[in-house]
Amino acid sequence: MKVLRFGRVAAVIAAGALALTACGGSNTGASAPGAGSNSGGSSRTESLSGTITAGGSSAQANAQAAWTAGFKAQAPGVTVNYDKSQGSGGGVTNFLAGTYDFAGSDAYLKPDQAAKAQEKCGPGGAVNLPVYTDGVAIIFNLKGVDKLQLSSDTLAKIFAQKIKSWDDAAIKADNPGVTLPSTAITTVTRSDGSGTTQNFSNYLHQVAPGVWTSPVSNKWPIAGSSAQQGGSGVVNTVKAGDGTIGYADHSSIGDVKAASIKAGSTYVAFSQDAVTKAIAAAVTPAKTTVAGDLSQDIDYTKLTSGDAYPIPLISYDILCTKFKDAKQAKLVTAYIGYIISDQGQKIAAKNAGSAPIPADLATKISATLKTIS
Structure with a gap:
């Protein structure tokens, strides 16, 4: 599959998102707070306004460009700034420092990082949401x-x-x-x-x-x-x-x-x-003490069949379980809800070449988003 270069994605997706919205689609899970239906636009997103600041994983760069443009078509009052130059490590560092509303990372938080997240986010800490799968x-x-x-x-x-x-x-x-x-x-x-x-x-x-x-x-x-x-x-x-x-x-x-x-x-x-077959064969939930966290472990030794790519990758968006600003929580959960929707995953698959996340995982992420305030 030919992948669109980052700089060309926004113009292409803005039109593509509207086309997908017009066509509708099936839901992968319940909608997030403020996100509307997973199959298309909603007055609830159209009424949102504000700026989301995030960054990290360069693996998510093309997908984030597609998601940002697609979400803008639904929520014209919201600006999403995603800095791909930081890499996963920089994304997590900036999130823990309070610079980012969420971090993109190809690895879930380590125990020491999870402890620091409690200092930023409160006792509930932060959740790792697996929004992107690739290789x-x-x-x-x-x-x-x-x-x-x-x-x-x-x-x-x-x-x-x-x-x-x-x-x-x-x-x-x-x-x-x-x-x-x-x-x-x-x-x-x-x-x-x-x-x-x-x-x-x-x-x-x-x-x-x-x-x-x-x-x-x-x-x-x-x-x-x-x-x-x-x-x-x-x-x-x-x-x-x-x-x-x-x-x-x-x-x-x-x-x-x-x-x-x-x-x-x-x-x-x-x-x-x-990649989809690899995720099904080798991925299990990781041990966590944070309610709603969806960290996943990959057992690469299980990938011994000829139809599963041996080096799958799961990338996360990491966000607080409780925001200091309720309005910002609504913006971020609406955006993540769009990312995991059928439309969001199809746009990422088309423009980043990623594999859509499993429907049951999308449903679990939606459930977690409903608990974030």
Whole structure:
């Protein structure tokens, strides 16, 4: 699927949102407070006014651009400012500091962050709402090679810098019949705190523990890579090089080539359907003490079938259970309610290439939104 570039999304979506509203649609769950029906516009959103300030996950960037434009068509009095430059780590930091109404993050809050959220939000703390599902793409640029297959062990060895050149025996074994040059491998990673990094390092930690001995972290743990700011920095650096390989949310990769990743005995390419199947097979609710929190854990070791993409990604919008300003709570819950609606998820799927969240999860998020004040 061709993904629209960030700067072009708003104009396209404004028209698309109106078209979807006119066509209607089925509900994925109950509507959020002030959000109206999940299938289209409502006078309740049309009467809203104010500004929402948020930011974080660059993985959500294209989706947030689509959601912002689509919501603006329903609620012309509301301005949503989402800063994608912060990355998940910066988004959470700014949210906890009180700068953002909500944070976008590809990882749910850690225990120490959840404790800090109670200081900002009150005893109820903050909830992690999984609004966006996609996949971590392994992108590469290697002269003369258009298709690439990689097993988890080979991938771990490449990013652990134990494999140094593209004609290594392990890469050849994954790609029979492919002529691989002796070009040196340049790994391209994130320099900022990144939920995408945390997801990818968690994948390597789970599926290749004998190779990947570094901790799961939102900071890249191994020196010697080409470290870049944001997902766009990784994509642009891979695209500009030769022998480069990196990781990024699939929605951001544009026309850069992505490898098929081995699951069981099959190499699986990214697709929305393959991500949906991965989420169904490998995701379970995480342990939490916060009422309404919907953090999810991914067991990557369960993804051994040929129809599930092995590196799915879940991204969250994180917000307080109780806002200091009731009007701001109404604005944010209306916007998140739009995001998880059928219309919001369809717009994200069309313009970011993401996989729609499961209907039962949308219903649970709607229930949580009704408790926020």
